[in-house]
Amino acid sequence: MKILKRVILILLLLGAAGAGVYYYMLPEEVTVKKADKGIISPKLNITGNIEGNEAITVYADVSGTIADKYVNTGERVSKGDLLLSYAGENQKDAVNVAQTNIEYEQKIIDSIKSSRATNQSRLENAKERISQCEVVYATLKFNIMALDSDKYENNYNRSRQSQIIQNDIIKMQDEVSSRQSELAKIEVELKKAELLEDSTNVERLAEESKHIQDQISETNSAISKNQRDLVCLPLEGMDPATYDQYILLQNDLETVTRLMGDAKTERDTAQSMIKAYDEILGNEQKKALDELSLDKALTELEKANGGCIAPSDGVITRCYVDNGANVEKGAPVFEMQNADSYKVKLLVSKYDISSVKIGQTAVINIGETEYRGRVKNISQYAQADASGKAKASVDIELFTVDPMIVGMEADVTINLEETKDALRVPNECLYTDDNGNYLFVVDNEKTVRKKYVGIGAKDSSYTQILSGMNEDEMIVNDLSAAEYEGQKIEPVSAR
Secondary structure: OHHHHHHHHHHHHHHHHHHHHHHHHOOEEEEEEEOEEEEEOOEEEEEEEEEEOOEEEEEOOOOEEEEEEOOOOOOEEOOOOEEEEEOOHHHHHHHHHHHHHHHHHHHHHHHHHHHHHHHHHHHHHHHHHHHHHHHHHHHHHHHHHHHHHHHHOOOHHHHHHHHHHHHHHHHHHHHHHHHHHHHHHHHHHHHHHHHOOOHHHHHHHHHHHHHHHHHHHHHHHHHHHHHHHHHOOOOOOOOHHHHHHHHHHHHHHHHHHHHHHHHHHHHHHHHHHHHHHHHHHHHHHHHHHHHHHHHHHHHHHHHHHHOEEOOOOEEEEEEOOOOOOEEOOOOEEEEEEEOOOEEEEEEEOOOOHHHOOOOOEEEEEEOOEEEEEEEEEEOOOOEEOOOOOEEEEEEEEEEOOOOOOOOOEEEEEEEOOOEEEEEEEEHHHOEEEOOEEEEEEEOOOOEEEEEEEEEEEEOOOEEEEEEOOOOOOEEEOOOOHHHHEOOEEEEEEOO
């Protein structure tokens, strides 16, 4: 009996051991999921900074000294607000200089016109006297020649001496003409010096003018004497009565010659003065230029008095000047962000930028507040981020009228382009190593294999498979998938 019980016990133990071995040898159950087709709605989450919709540089309206600066970095301003004021000394000086130049040029012009009128009258009077003297001179010369024409017209010695005297007269007349031109220029300079109240130059120029006038007077006297000698050459064989008549005519001729010489000198001097004054009437053109300079100076003074004005509503982001600083016209004095509307500036990596398109919608979270927006611009010039990596700059238009703090961080979610009818797998099934992206799939023999795939769009749940697998292929959906590689399993569909 005891033997029977032992046999039964041994048989039971052997059965239990066999059942355990059998159970242990069964394939392990592993959760799997089939690749299917569906919609992928990818999103890009990134952090950026709030900016105004336009960066504005404010430039100095004029050159000069900053009197007062009324705003600082970070302050909000409205269009038309006074940002800074100018001392305006440079502009006041420019106005005073232009006004002084105009007054001076006007005095020169008035003096020229007055002197020109005086010399024009002198010229007409001298011409009239010359004309009268020429008539008398011609009559006297005819009468003198009538007295001795028969006896002395072929006298060689007299003709030779006459030629010498005539040559001397021509030389002296040229000398008078040259000195008259010199005198005219000195007279013009003298007028200018008198207007400027330059006593040193007035005295010097007056002395030079008197010296030249004396030289002209001496030369004219010599000319008159030679002209008299010319017609008073010695005569021979003339009876006393005829000789007395001849002497009277010679005296009259000398007087007329002197008067005519004086009149010609006055005529030539007046003509030279008129010509010189005509040349410097360019002062009228200079006055016109000075008037333009005055208009410009007054405009600049008006700008200086008005100060620098904010061109739009916005926030000051940078100040380049302080009180007392000297600036040149056109130099930047402020940077500001236009606050008519706002945007969020993002820096997007080279891996994500190809998915971002203009017009895509976005959700912007600033603290606990959510706003809507859209992709407005994608810069074609990369910028370096804080780590020095080149990234694409993307502007997200912010749909709000609320005032924003420029420079504040904002969390942005961009809704990328939706992909329909995409072959997709759950994100948790996808792995990556140095060779690329891969999945663990179950083959026809229910063995787990590692399989590299090409991927496309991705959202929070699924990743698009572009190559490497087919629809309905089973994928291991288990956190321990790598442990089953090369093993047979019992696939269990995930619910």
